[in-house]
Amino acid sequence: MTRIGQIGHRLYTGEISxxxxxHRRRWYVLSGILIGISLLALLLRGLSWGIEFKGGAxxxxxxxxxxxxxxxxxxxIEASGVPGMTEATVNTIGDNQIRIxxxxxxxxxxxPKVRAAIAKEVGINSDQVAYSLIGASWGGQIxxxxxxxxxxxxxxxxxxxxxxxxxxxxxxxxxxxxxHDLVLTVGIYALVGFTVTPATLIGVLTILGYSLYxxxxxxxxxxxxxxxIKASTTRTYSExxxxxxxxxxxxxxxxxVIGVLPVAALLFAGAVILGEGPLKDLALAxxxxxxxGAYSSIFIATPLLAQLKEREPDxxxxxxxxxxxxxxxxxxxxxxxxxxxPVPALIDGEPAxxxxxxxxxxxxxxxxxxxxxxxxxxxxxxxxxxxxxxSQRKR
Amino acid sequence: MxxxxxxxxxTLIVLAVLIxxxxxxxAVSKNWTPKLGLDLRGGTTITLTxxxxxxxxxxxxxxxxLAKRIIQSRVDSLGVGESEVTTAGDKxxxxxxxxxxxxxLVRLVGQTAVLRFRAVYAAEQITAPTPxxxxxxxxAxxxxxxAQPTAGASQTAKAPSTTPSPSSQPSAxxxxxxxxxxxxxxxxxxxxxxRPTVEGKGTPPDxxxxxxxxxxxxxxxxxxxxxxxEKFGDVSDQPLFACDDTKTVKYLxxxxxxxxxxLSSAIAGVPQNDVRWxxxxxxxxxxxxxxxxxxxxxxxxxxxxxxxxxVLDAVVISAPSVSAAIPGGRAEISGNFxxxxxxxxxxxxxxxxxxxxxxxxxVANVSATLGGEQLRAGIIAGIIGLALVVGFCFxxxxxxxxxxxxxxxxxxxxxxACMVLLGGSVGFALNLAGIAGAIVxxxxxxxxxxxxFERIRDxxxxxxxxxxxxxxxxxxxxxxxxxxxxxxxxxxLILFILAIxxxxxxxxxxxxxxMIDVLVVFTFTKPLMSLLARTKFYGxxxxxxxxxxxHLGVQWLPGARTRRTPxxxxxxxxxxxAPIPGGTTxxxxxxx
Numbered sequence: 001m002t003r004i005g006q007i008g009h010r011l012y013t014g015e016i017s018x019x020x021x022x023h024r025r026r027w028y029v030l031s032g033i034l035i036g037i038s039l040l041a042l043l044l045r046g047l048s049w050g051i052e053f054k055g056g057a058x059x060x061x062x063x064x065x066x067x068x069x070x071x072x073x074x075x076x077i078e079a080s081g082v083p084g085m086t087e088a089t090v091n092t093i094g095d096n097q098i099r100i101x102x103x104x105x106x107x108x109x110x111x112p113k114v115r116a117a118i119a120k121e122v123g124i125n126s127d128q129v130a131y132s133l134i135g136a137s138w139g140g141q142i143x144x145x146x147x148x149x150x151x152x153x154x155x156x157x158x159x160x161x162x163x164x165x166x167x168x169x170x171x172x173x174x175x176x177x178x179x180h181d182l183v184l185t186v187g188i189y190a191l192v193g194f195t196v197t198p199a200t201l202i203g204v205l206t207i208l209g210y211s212l213y214x215x216x217x218x219x220x221x222x223x224x225x226x227x228x229i230k231a232s233t234t235r236t237y238s239e240x241x242x243x244x245x246x247x248x249x250x251x252x253x254x255x256x257v258i259g260v261l262p263v264a265a266l267l268f269a270g271a272v273i274l275g276e277g278p279l280k281d282l283a284l285a286x287x288x289x290x291x292x293g294a295y296s297s298i299f300i301a302t303p304l305l306a307q308l309k310e311r312e313p314d315x316x317x318x319x320x321x322x323x324x325x326x327x328x329x330x331x332x333x334x335x336x337x338x339x340x341x342p343v344p345a346l347i348d349g350e351p352a353x354x355x356x357x358x359x360x361x362x363x364x365x366x367x368x369x370x371x372x373x374x375x376x377x378x379x380x381x382x383x384x385x386x387x388x389x390x391s392q393r394k395r
Numbered sequence: 396m397x398x399x400x401x402x403x404x405x406t407l408i409v410l411a412v413l414i415x416x417x418x419x420x421x422a423v424s425k426n427w428t429p430k431l432g433l434d435l436r437g438g439t440t441i442t443l444t445x446x447x448x449x450x451x452x453x454x455x456x457x458x459x460x461l462a463k464r465i466i467q468s469r470v471d472s473l474g475v476g477e478s479e480v481t482t483a484g485d486k487x488x489x490x491x492x493x494x495x496x497x498x499x500l501v502r503l504v505g506q507t508a509v510l511r512f513r514a515v516y517a518a519e520q521i522t523a524p525t526p527x528x529x530x531x532x533x534x535a536x537x538x539x540x541x542a543q544p545t546a547g548a549s550q551t552a553k554a555p556s557t558t559p560s561p562s563s564q565p566s567a568x569x570x571x572x573x574x575x576x577x578x579x580x581x582x583x584x585x586x587x588x589x590r591p592t593v594e595g596k597g598t599p600p601d602x603x604x605x606x607x608x609x610x611x612x613x614x615x616x617x618x619x620x621x622x623x624x625e626k627f628g629d630v631s632d633q634p635l636f637a638c639d640d641t642k643t644v645k646y647l648x649x650x651x652x653x654x655x656x657x658l659s660s661a662i663a664g665v666p667q668n669d670v671r672w673x674x675x676x677x678x679x680x681x682x683x684x685x686x687x688x689x690x691x692x693x694x695x696x697x698x699x700x701x702x703x704x705x706v707l708d709a710v711v712i713s714a715p716s717v718s719a720a721i722p723g724g725r726a727e728i729s730g731n732f733x734x735x736x737x738x739x740x741x742x743x744x745x746x747x748x749x750x751x752x753x754x755x756x757x758v759a760n761v762s763a764t765l766g767g768e769q770l771r772a773g774i775i776a777g778i779i780g781l782a783l784v785v786g787f788c789f790x791x792x793x794x795x796x797x798x799x800x801x802x803x804x805x806x807x808x809x810x811x812a813c814m815v816l817l818g819g820s821v822g823f824a825l826n827l828a829g830i831a832g833a834i835v836x837x838x839x840x841x842x843x844x845x846x847x848f849e850r851i852r853d854x855x856x857x858x859x860x861x862x863x864x865x866x867x868x869x870x871x872x873x874x875x876x877x878x879x880x881x882x883x884x885x886x887x888l889i890l891f892i893l894a895i896x897x898x899x900x901x902x903x904x905x906x907x908x909x910m911i912d913v914l915v916v917f918t919f920t921k922p923l924m925s926l927l928a929r930t931k932f933y934g935x936x937x938x939x940x941x942x943x944x945x946h947l948g949v950q951w952l953p954g955a956r957t958r959r960t961p962x963x964x965x966x967x968x969x970x971x972x973a974p975i976p977g978g979t980t981x982x983x984x985x986x987x
Binding site: 060062107108111112115126127128129130131132133134135137138141145148149152153156157160161164199202205206208209212213216217220224247248250251254255257258259260261262263264265266268269270273274277278279282283286 | 502757758842845879
């Protein structure tokens with residue numbers, strides 16, 4: 001764990017850093033491919049909607065499942081005298097439950113017959129056959145409501161995020177990442193052929209919250225890092241954003257792990273103990289969506305934000321200034337090239353430290369830089385001053 | 396809230412008082428367990444969607460409320476306890492009855508009949524599709540108990556009725572909800588004359604008694620078979636072709652004389668000096684007048700026109716004959732009733748007159764065994780989830796794991812208390828989706844701690860002392876936690892407002908736990924951290940506290956009271972240049 005702590009620390013200071021933003025194309029392409037597959041799956045295979053959306057009846061009865069259970073049950077319901085039973089789906093859940101799904105039935109006239117037939121087949125009282133029945137038009141209403149909820153949610157969240165960051169670009173990047181997660185989750189459903197139930201929809205709407213949550217954590221740090229960026233020439237917006245991603249990486253992983261753990265428990269209980277049902281459906285959607293949400297906030301949302309921001313004239317100027325200064329510095333440093341001055345003169349940035357002298361985190365440049373950096377250990381022993389006088393710090 | 400740092404103890408006491416208050420409330424109401432939803436304890440939930448009897452359009456809220464009360468009384472008439480009938484949204488009525496799996500309930504509730512009284516113009520025995528029961532064509536239906544048509548082709552077969560039909564006028568009072576299923580084939584052989592489907596163009600009730608069938612009506616009636624009953628809408632000011640509920644007699648009926656809502660009561664009973672069951676009707680004043688006028692006119696006529704039909708949802712449930720005008724708004728339907736059939740007819744008459752028509756949208760019927768299993772699975776999932784999260788926190792945050800456990804424990808206590816109390820006060824019932832919401836919330840709540848702890852690390856890395864880091868880290872973490880929880884709350888709120896059915900339960904618990912999360916983080920976790928920072932174990936960065944230098948990723952703790960490793964100290968001394976780390980003054984100036 002200590003090791004993770006140290007990795008976290010080095011990520012924080014920029015000592016180790018992955019250039020998420022510089023490599024954005026790679027991740028865009030990856031996401032593009034995934035989204036392409038998802039959309040293709042959606043178009044070609046479509047979603048398999050549960051009876052809750054298209055209407056139908058679903059009966060469940062406890063029984064000792066044998067190899068002939070399905071066949072015998074099929075015969076039993078076909079003999080019930082209710083028409084249309086040949087198209088019913090009969091399957092077993094685990095080894096002690098049988099499920100029969102049919103078209104929607106008349107609750108007063110047909111359900112009792114089918115129920116009685118099932119009960120007789122498995123040898124229980126008719127009242128012990130659990131069932132749910134959904135009218136055809138009702139399913140349409142549920143779908144409509146879900147779509148409305150989705151639309152309202154996206155709109156409101158866009159407003160909230162915009163109000164919070166006071167920045168439409170952050171809002172846009174967050175929403176695009178959200179759309180990304182949505183498409184991926186739906187795509188996985190289409191690809192694997194999981195049944196979509198109302199519980200799935202709850203799950204999807206919840207992951208929207210989660211995905212945003214992850215993005216908010218990252219963007220919060222970005223915002224902090226770029227607060228005074230225009231006044232300095234230490235780093236470009238992209239670099240500041242990249243540092244932010246690196247800094248919150250451990251946190252993002254932790255929050256995702258902690259979020260996923262209970263969901264994994266739900267998935268276990270839903271799939272192993274109950275076999276089928278809302279727990280499994282919900283947990284599955286959450287599971288897929290949360291992982292996708294963590295990924296998208298780091299690999300999609302932030303690079304996207306940086307890209308959008310870099311288009312602003314101010315940020316372009318900043319980038320030019322930074323490049324300019326780096327060039328000058330490179331020229332100046334060239335002759336010196338001394339290992340003694342490993343710390344470039346840029347102790348303006350965020351991770352600047354107060355306790356330089358006591359050997360804690362040393363100030364470091366941000367972003368991908370090739371300048372050799374001292375490790376905490378040898379910087380302590382080094383006799384030369386580790387920071388410049390305050391007068392020289394501000395630029 | 397940052398000012399709390401000064402009085403962490405005080406905040407904790409306030410929280411303790413709050414929890415004690417919740418516990419007291421539970422004790423006062425003697426209610427220690429949350430109300431469970433029907434999917435967790437077994438029972439039947441029926442969702443009905445109202446539609447206006449006049450066709451489409453908005454549903455009048457008062458009608459919906461009235462219908463709700465009528466359905467409630469129907470359910471109560473079954474004698475099941477704890478039933479609950481609520482309206483949901485602008486056109487749904489949700490009926491939930493625990494521990495009942497009977498088909499009877501669904502039929503009774505789904506019976507969304509429009510009750511009308513009409514004059515009979517013709518009655519005709521029709522060929523039943525099954526071996527003919529002993530029935531006389533002329534007079535009243537005398538279908539016997541065996542007259543259960545097996546209705547081979549008919550999709551609208553009614554439920555198997557075990558009630559023997561009375562052999563005199565009133566036929567069996569039980570009517571299934573005989574509306575045809577959507578999308579199912581019905582075979583209309585001949586096209587009857589189209590008829591108006593909206594009210595307003597026909598005969599008003601006060602003229603209805605003088606109505607005479609036209610030739611078209613006669614022809615159509617001759618062609619009418621019980622199978623195409625639904626071809627003719629039950630429009631109050633139009634004539635109606637209808638069958639009795641065994642489909643053995645078809646009737647040509649005049650426009651409505653009296654509407655169901657003019658009936659004020661129907662009671663089954665045995666009159667004095669008699670042993671036979673009858674149903675006593677009582678009309679309101681309008682109804683009484685109309686009934687008197689109608690019966691006076693009808694009594695003059697000959698059979699079958701001396702009868703009036705009680706039509707429920709276009710099915711003739713009874714067609715008694717009248718021998719004299721009946722004044723006073725009271726009537727008695729006699730026949731070969733037993734107690735059960737008389738009571739049923741009375742109930743149908745009394746509660747049948749719903750102001751709205753309903754579709755049974757959803758029926759969820761969970762057996763007690765399945766419910767128990769779902770509850771068990773939910774609890775197991777909760778325990779596993781909690782254990783995993785706590786385990787992760789201990790492994791990763793070590794001593795701080797105690798803070799996580801304590802905070803989650805407090806959050807769980809408050810959540811539980813809220814669920815119990817809301818169950819008692821507003822009828823909140825915990826369902827499976829709700830349990831799932833609570834489990835997902837474990838993650839949301841623990842996330843807040845992660846954000847805070849990581850912030851503390853960040854602050855320490857930036858050179859702050861632990862105690863300062865706990866305060867400044869909090870100020871930063873606070874807004875992240877708040878915005879994240881706002882988003883979470885927003886999604887819960889939208890789900891709650893827009894969703895229907897069990898989704899609501901999920902949204903509710905998620906929203907509730909999110910708010911509790913904010914409460915706990917602000918009034919428990921943060922003050923606890925402030926207090927712990929004063930202890931040697933945590934504040935000194937003990938190896939197991941989760942706040943030790945190595946764990947935080949720094950060489951040693953700036954500003955720590957106890958320097959555990961001597962090495963940094965000498966180093967500091969060695970450099971000479973190092974100022975004594977000012978634990979309280981962050982060197983990096985500027986904002987917090």
